[in-house]
Amino acid sequence: MNVRRRLIPTAALASATVLGLTALTACSTSAADDKDGKLDVVASFYPMQYLAEQIGGDHVSVTTLTGPGQEPHDLDVSARQRGELEESDVALYLKGLQPAVDDAINQSGIKTKVDAASLTSTEKHGNEVGGHADEHEEHEEEGHEEEGHEGHGHGHSHEGADPHIWLDPVKYAEVAEGVGKALEKADPDNAATYKKNTAKLVKKLDGLDASFENGLKNTKSKVFITTHAAFGYLAERYGLTEEAISGLDPEGEPSAKRVKDLQKMAKADGVTTVFYETLVSDRTAKTLAKDAGLKTDVLDPVEGITDDSKGDDYVQVMESNLKALQKALGAK
Numbered sequence: 001m002n003v004r005r006r007l008i009p010t011a012a013l014a015s016a017t018v019l020g021l022t023a024l025t026a027c028s029t030s031a032a033d034d035k036d037g038k039l040d041v042v043a044s045f046y047p048m049q050y051l052a053e054q055i056g057g058d059h060v061s062v063t064t065l066t067g068p069g070q071e072p073h074d075l076d077v078s079a080r081q082r083g084e085l086e087e088s089d090v091a092l093y094l095k096g097l098q099p100a101v102d103d104a105i106n107q108s109g110i111k112t113k114v115d116a117a118s119l120t121s122t123e124k125h126g127n128e129v130g131g132h133a134d135e136h137e138e139h140e141e142e143g144h145e146e147e148g149h150e151g152h153g154h155g156h157s158h159e160g161a162d163p164h165i166w167l168d169p170v171k172y173a174e175v176a177e178g179v180g181k182a183l184e185k186a187d188p189d190n191a192a193t194y195k196k197n198t199a200k201l202v203k204k205l206d207g208l209d210a211s212f213e214n215g216l217k218n219t220k221s222k223v224f225i226t227t228h229a230a231f232g233y234l235a236e237r238y239g240l241t242e243e244a245i246s247g248l249d250p251e252g253e254p255s256a257k258r259v260k261d262l263q264k265m266a267k268a269d270g271v272t273t274v275f276y277e278t279l280v281s282d283r284t285a286k287t288l289a290k291d292a293g294l295k296t297d298v299l300d301p302v303e304g305i306t307d308d309s310k311g312d313d314y315v316q317v318m319e320s321n322l323k324a325l326q327k328a329l330g331a332k
Contacts, residue, residue: 119178
């Protein structure tokens with residue numbers, strides 16, 4: 001009897017030990033199992049997702065807070081998405097574009113937070129006729145010469161700045177370099193791959209920049225009208241002038257005076273086309289075009305890829321944008 005009493009607790013102890021070890025093993029490997037051993041990156045919207053996928057390659061698992069077809073500016077972050085943020089290794093976002101995302105990332109305990117706006121210089125862009133960002137030349141061009149961007153901001157102030165930096169291939173390449181360095185730091189074991197992929201992406205963006213530079217060098221007009229002021233950086237890069245129907249907010253409604261001013265300007269500057277985009281209503285653009293006797297076409301701010309996008313990724317859609325601009329501006 002005594003022997004049996006001793007054996008029973010011993011067997012129970014052995015079983016408990018096995019169960020305990022199994023539980024410990026499960027706990028210690030569950031994070032890697034969930035991610036297949038990959039770096040878990042949460043991107044705020046498509047241009048950040050594209051960078052993470054292109055640079056991270058097979059070593060990252062990327063989720064995006066803004067789904068295809070969603071307009072990113074007014075995104076609300078769900079409780080489930082906040083949970084995803086807490087479990088991720090890296091958050092890649094663009095401060096100033098999506099206030100709800102900024103708040104969620106600031107409140108999260110995520111270790112690596114990469115703000116794309118801190119990886120290049122930003123500036124304000126005016127939206128009044130004749131009020132282009134001439135008066136905002138304080139955007140610290142020397143930021144283009146710096147290397148080793150680590151997301152610490154270079155002392156730039158982004159208050160009220162135009163967030164649409166990804167539509168300038170040169171600025172987007174600078175952001176890509178900063179993202180690459182952030183991934184190298186977060187995952188040193190795969191740093192060589194991130195470095196190689198970053199260089200490959202930057203080369204691709206340099207090629208896109210050259211295409212825009214050459215393709216828009218000789219045009220009959222330098223002025224184009226868009227639904228909202230997303231293309232200020234692109235316009236400045238290639239010597240063009242963007243006139244937006246609404247401001248930085250794509251849902252904004254223009255005043256009657258603004259519409260009348262645009263109609264006069266279109267006639268004076270030889271504008272042929274009013275551009276609209278796929279993720280917001282084209283009603284205002286088409287009404288303005290009809291009243292002024294102008295054509296309409298799509299100029300995509302590449303905030304998301306949908307079935308309506310003219311291309312499968314950032315570079316392809318930007319190449320479509322170049323063709324649309326060349327046609328509208330009368331490229332020679």
